[in-house]
Amino acid sequence: MELGPYLILGLLEGLVTAAVLSLMALGLSLVFGVMRVVNVAHGEFFMVGAVLAWIIANAVDSHPAVNFLAALLLAPPATALLAAIADRLVLKRVAYDPERTIVATIGLLYIIQQVTLMTYGPDARPVEAPFNHRLSIPFVEWSESGMALYWPWGLGTTSYKLAVIGAAVLLLGAIWLLMTRTRIGLVMRATQLDSEMASAFAIPVDRVYAAVFGLGAGLAALAGVLIVPIQQAHYLMGHDPLLLSFIVVIIGGLGSLPGTVVAALLIGISDGMISVFFTPTLAKIIATLGVAFVLIFRPQGLFGRKGL
Amino acid sequence: MNRSTEKPAAENAVTNDAVTNEAGKRPNRRRALKTLAATTALAAAASSMPLFGRYGQVQSSEPIKIGFQVHRTGIGAAYGRWYDRTTKAAVKKINDEGGINGRLVEIVAEDDGTDPKRGAEVVEKMATQHGCDIAFGTLFSHVVIGSAPRAGELKIPYFVVSEGHHVASGMLNRYTLQPGITDVKSQVQAMAPFVNSTLGKKVTMIYPDFAFGHDHRDYFSAAVAAQGGEVVAKIAIPPTETSFTKYFPKIPRNTDVIYHVMVGPAVLTFVKEMGEFFGNSRPEIFGFIDSLEAVDLASPGLEFLEGTYFWEGNPRYAQANQSDYDKAYRKAVGVDANGASVSDPKDVSTYAHMFGCWETLHIVKAGMEASGYAGAGDRAKLIEAVEAMTSMPHSYAHPQGAKEFNGKTHQTFGHQYITRVENGRLVLAHTTSIEDTYYPDETDYTKQSF
Numbered sequence: 001m002e003l004g005p006y007l008i009l010g011l012l013e014g015l016v017t018a019a020v021l022s023l024m025a026l027g028l029s030l031v032f033g034v035m036r037v038v039n040v041a042h043g044e045f046f047m048v049g050a051v052l053a054w055i056i057a058n059a060v061d062s063h064p065a066v067n068f069l070a071a072l073l074l075a076p077p078a079t080a081l082l083a084a085i086a087d088r089l090v091l092k093r094v095a096y097d098p099e100r101t102i103v104a105t106i107g108l109l110y111i112i113q114q115v116t117l118m119t120y121g122p123d124a125r126p127v128e129a130p131f132n133h134r135l136s137i138p139f140v141e142w143s144e145s146g147m148a149l150y151w152p153w154g155l156g157t158t159s160y161k162l163a164v165i166g167a168a169v170l171l172l173g174a175i176w177l178l179m180t181r182t183r184i185g186l187v188m189r190a191t192q193l194d195s196e197m198a199s200a201f202a203i204p205v206d207r208v209y210a211a212v213f214g215l216g217a218g219l220a221a222l223a224g225v226l227i228v229p230i231q232q233a234h235y236l237m238g239h240d241p242l243l244l245s246f247i248v249v250i251i252g253g254l255g256s257l258p259g260t261v262v263a264a265l266l267i268g269i270s271d272g273m274i275s276v277f278f279t280p281t282l283a284k285i286i287a288t289l290g291v292a293f294v295l296i297f298r299p300q301g302l303f304g305r306k307g308l
Numbered sequence: 309m310n311r312s313t314e315k316p317a318a319e320n321a322v323t324n325d326a327v328t329n330e331a332g333k334r335p336n337r338r339r340a341l342k343t344l345a346a347t348t349a350l351a352a353a354a355s356s357m358p359l360f361g362r363y364g365q366v367q368s369s370e371p372i373k374i375g376f377q378v379h380r381t382g383i384g385a386a387y388g389r390w391y392d393r394t395t396k397a398a399v400k401k402i403n404d405e406g407g408i409n410g411r412l413v414e415i416v417a418e419d420d421g422t423d424p425k426r427g428a429e430v431v432e433k434m435a436t437q438h439g440c441d442i443a444f445g446t447l448f449s450h451v452v453i454g455s456a457p458r459a460g461e462l463k464i465p466y467f468v469v470s471e472g473h474h475v476a477s478g479m480l481n482r483y484t485l486q487p488g489i490t491d492v493k494s495q496v497q498a499m500a501p502f503v504n505s506t507l508g509k510k511v512t513m514i515y516p517d518f519a520f521g522h523d524h525r526d527y528f529s530a531a532v533a534a535q536g537g538e539v540v541a542k543i544a545i546p547p548t549e550t551s552f553t554k555y556f557p558k559i560p561r562n563t564d565v566i567y568h569v570m571v572g573p574a575v576l577t578f579v580k581e582m583g584e585f586f587g588n589s590r591p592e593i594f595g596f597i598d599s600l601e602a603v604d605l606a607s608p609g610l611e612f613l614e615g616t617y618f619w620e621g622n623p624r625y626a627q628a629n630q631s632d633y634d635k636a637y638r639k640a641v642g643v644d645a646n647g648a649s650v651s652d653p654k655d656v657s658t659y660a661h662m663f664g665c666w667e668t669l670h671i672v673k674a675g676m677e678a679s680g681y682a683g684a685g686d687r688a689k690l691i692e693a694v695e696a697m698t699s700m701p702h703s704y705a706h707p708q709g710a711k712e713f714n715g716k717t718h719q720t721f722g723h724q725y726i727t728r729v730e731n732g733r734l735v736l737a738h739t740t741s742i743e744d745t746y747y748p749d750e751t752d753y754t755k756q757s758f
Contacts, residue, residue, distance in 0.1 A: 006557050013554050064608075122385030124573035128608050134587050153561060154585050231550045234573045236382075240550070275554040280546070 005139050005152035006276060012157045014272020016230070019168030020223045022264030024241055025248035026175060026257065027219030033255025034192045034212045037091060037101045041108035042220055043242025048079050048112060049221025050233035051120050057127045065130035068229065076221040083217030084210040091213065092206065109238075116235040129160040129229035164226050171222065172261060179257065188212060192255070244271075247287050251294050253304025263302065371414035372407070372676070374399075374669070375434030375443040375464075377455065382422030383547055383572040384448045386602035387658045391445055391469065392417065394662040397641040398669040408676045413669075416440055424454025431455045435462040441684060442672065445469055445665060448571075449520040456480040463758065465687055467672060469664035471495070471621075473523045476719035478751025482758065483687075485694055485718040488668030489621065489661065490711075492523040494745035498724045499594070499619055500531035502738055507592040507617070508564025509537040514555070514582075515569050517544035524569050524596070547572040556585040569596035576603050576610075583612035593617070597624070597734075601658040604648070606732055613729045617737065620725045621660040622708045627736045637666060637707035646733075663708040670705035671697065671713075688758040695754055712742055716752040721745045 028042045052075035057067035086108055094100040136156045138149040179185040190198045191208045199205045223241070224233075231237065244267060252263030267287055274283035294301060376395055379388035399413050407413055416438045420427040427446065434440040442465040446452050449472035456474075459466035460481035468475065468486050473493040475486040503511065511532055515521035521544065529539045540560045545552065549572075559566065570578045579599055583590075593616035605613070624647030626638070641662070642650045649655035671694060679686060679693035695715035702710045711722040721742050727734035 009557055010554065013551070017551070117381060122381045122388075123602075124576070126576055126607060132609065134584050136587055153589060154557060154559070154587075156584065156587055158584055231574060231577050236573070237550070272554060276557055280549065280554070 002152060005137075005155040007273070008137060008139070009155055009157075010273040010276035011269060012161065012272075013276065014269035015165050016161050016268075017271055018265045018268025019165045020227050021241065021244055021248055021268050022261050023168055023171060023223040023226070024220050025245040025252070025260045025264050026172065027216035027223075028245045029249045029252070029255055029257065029260045030219070031213055031216035032249065033257075034188055035091075035096060035209050036098060037096060037213070038098070038105070039213075039216065040102060040105040040242070041086075041112060042105075042216070042245060043238030043240075044109050044112040045079050045083060045217035045220040045238075046224040046241050047116065047233070047235060047238035048082065048217075049075050049224025050228040050231075050237060051116055051224075051235070052078055052221070053225040053228045054125050054127050054233040055120075064128040068127065068130040071127065071228075072222075072225050075225050076218040079221035079224075080214035080218035084214035087210045087213040092209070096209070113235055113238070120233075120235060122235060124232035124234040126232045127228045129158075131159055131163075132229070133159045135159060135162070160229060164230070167226060171219075175219070176257065184211075244287070247291050249301075250291050251302060253301025256301065256303040259301055259303025369411065371412040372409075372681075373414050373416055373438060373440040374672070375431070375438060375440035376415050376417040376445045377420050377427060377430050377434070377443055377451070378417050378445060379422040379447060379451070380417075380419035382420075384422035384451075385573075387447050387661065388419075388422075390602070390658040390662045391447060391665050393657075394641050394665040395445060395669065398666040401640055402669065402673055408673045409681060413673075420446070420451055420455075422448050422451060424450050427451040427455035428458040431458045431464065431466065432462060435459075435464040439684075440464070441681075441687070442467060442690070444668065444672070447471075447661065449474060449523070450518050452484075453479070453519060456484040459483050463687060465691055467668050469661070469668055471661070471664075472520055473527065474519065476714075476717040476750060478717075478753070480718075482691065482718075482753045482756040485691070487671045487694060487697070487711075487713050487718070487720045488666075489664030489720065490722050490724070490745060491719055492520065493527040493747060494719075494721055495596075495619060495621075495724055496524055496528040497531045497747060498740040498744040499726070500528060500535050500537070501744075502617075502726055502740075503565055503567065503594050504532060504535040504537040507594055510540045510560075510562055510564040511537060511567050512541040512543065512559045512563040512565070513539055513567045514543045514545065514559075516547040516571050518547055520571070521547075521569065528567065545570065545578075550574045550577065552578045552581040553585060556582065563591050565592045565594055566590075567594050568599050570599040575599050575601070576607060579603075579613070580607075580609035583609060586612065595619070597621075597660045601660060602656050604654060604656050605729070605734065614732070616729055618727050618729070618734060619660075620727050620734065622663045623725050623727055623734060623736055624657070624659040625727075625733050625735070629736070631702065631707070633702065633704045633707040636704055637663070641666070667700075667706050667708065667711075671700070674705075691758070710742065714749065716754055717749050718753050 024046055028039060031037055031039050053071035056071040056074050060067045060070045090104050090108065091101055094104055134156050136151045139152050139155060140147055141150055187203055187208055190203060191205055195205050248263040248267050249260060252259030271283045274286060378392055379385060395415060399415055403412050416434060418430045418433060420430045431443050434443050443459055444467040446455060446468045447470050449470055452468045452470045452472055453474055456466055460483045463483060466484045468484060469489050470486060471489055471492050473491045474480055475484055476491050513525060513528060515524045525542055532539055540563055541558060543555055543558050545555055590612060595618050597618045597620045626645035643657050643659065644650050647657050647659045675690050675694040679689040681690050697713045697715065700706050700711040700713060709723040711720045713720045723742060724740040724745065725736060726738040728737040
């Protein structure tokens, strides 16, 4: 494959990764920012979203687009509810103590994973995409008659992959509006800045925490639903995205929303490009090295503020 | 229940006897009490157990225990589910026909998580804790390679159903045998002439990056070169990968044939994304059915496979020339004419591989009967009996076809099938001879001591 089309293909693949990753990492970052909880079970909420999508799509059993829409509307709230219950039953009981919540969420990770294994089973199951057309992408070349378009071999994407990128952009915009323009966002930001003071101003911090934990899990589940027509729902699928999300959140700065999005783009696209030109293993090595350098030279992350 | 309460008591009695004898027959008070207690327990157990008389006389009325190392979880789970069903069906058939040497067969299944480390632990558990006569049933090559040394140390016969070439290559030991399924080296060697003459000379290989995939890479490249063809690119993909488009630009433009073989939970994504990459201008495609085992060929996104070829160990769809043996075997396992479960048409089997469990268990039966196997003490005799086997004719015990077993390399050889996708079904296009799959011996396990 020639260099130009090759680059475009790498870029497109990277953007799909970045889209899913940014939603997921945003959830992780939100939970850490507001609650100071490092949620190790975050990848499992991603998996639960995908698995619920399969269950819902199969229960509806209509046109693929209807099935998928039902999954998109129902799976994230259901996952959010599950997370809110987990917050009430587990995290609240350990008083959101940073060390104990890490151990508690590790426990949650295994419980969710094993319950999925025991009920949904060990198989990878597909959900049909609502629409999926292959789109060949033209490229320009200079010929004797000037610039001409041609369709290089292998250069293409699918309408669904483009839709995933678009959906992620819309959702990120919606979250930004939610955080900056609404009362709920204000309450969340107030709790993030000083939960004791927020409490003194009659903000129900307990409920805010449950809502934030639910929202974070819901975002992961949304990423899971979006990815399941491309990949398949499998009980171990949460592992890799969790690692990448941590990388993104550390590079972007814990608790910083713009930082998370920028870092997700950086990691997603570099993962796509490096995988295409070299190997996927090298992409992971470079991302992990990036984390090491950020931790050494800018521990608060690219966009994080000191002391947060 | 009764058996389990009785057995420890009996063992107690034996050890106590041994202690008194060693101590120069001077029973002191404590020993006397212990022996008394043990004897009482034994008597109580005996009286509460009506079958005790028979059981005490011949130990061999106990069932033969076959430890089944099964990939219930992890990347091999789909195979594990069907290996389990095939094994149960084979054991039911064997027991209905009177068992082995008049004893019933009991399966002790244990999940290895498709993990080599866990695999070795499972083999150990079967040998020492469950008291299994043999261990059996492993598919994934890295688990076989991880478990076989432990089986050798514990001196428990280990019958694998793996396809890996590591049995015949001499890498493992005398206790590890693969009599029920052919190995990758013989399979790919038999495929190379067809791929080269029918599809094209320039081949790009895409394979999983572990032992099984490396067998494909090494032996297919060599076989293609011998045919005057050329492997123009070798693309290794980690078996845990979930996204594949990024690998496909490495396929050289001058490729005539794609040779693909993939495993793991993401195989459907792999094949789908390959179709999306090529669009309307695909080269010829030849795949090992592993890339789509347990996957419905009618899944959306697989339409581009129409007209492509697959290797199948055993054709998934009932063919025009279906044998009565295949018919009966399908029925016994519960598989319909499309290769799916009779109870759920969406639950597609791993038909190209799972016959290996059925055939291996019948070989174990034949070996135990030939050697007069009575218990763990006869394990070496069992292995010698299997090593002495040669021709296995096409039969209900060998529904996939006739086989030739090589006792020296512990590896069986058999027919291979090439099918073509026609109207969404796999239709038989070519059957290789057994001779096509032969290669010179690389080891002689019979020279190793037990």
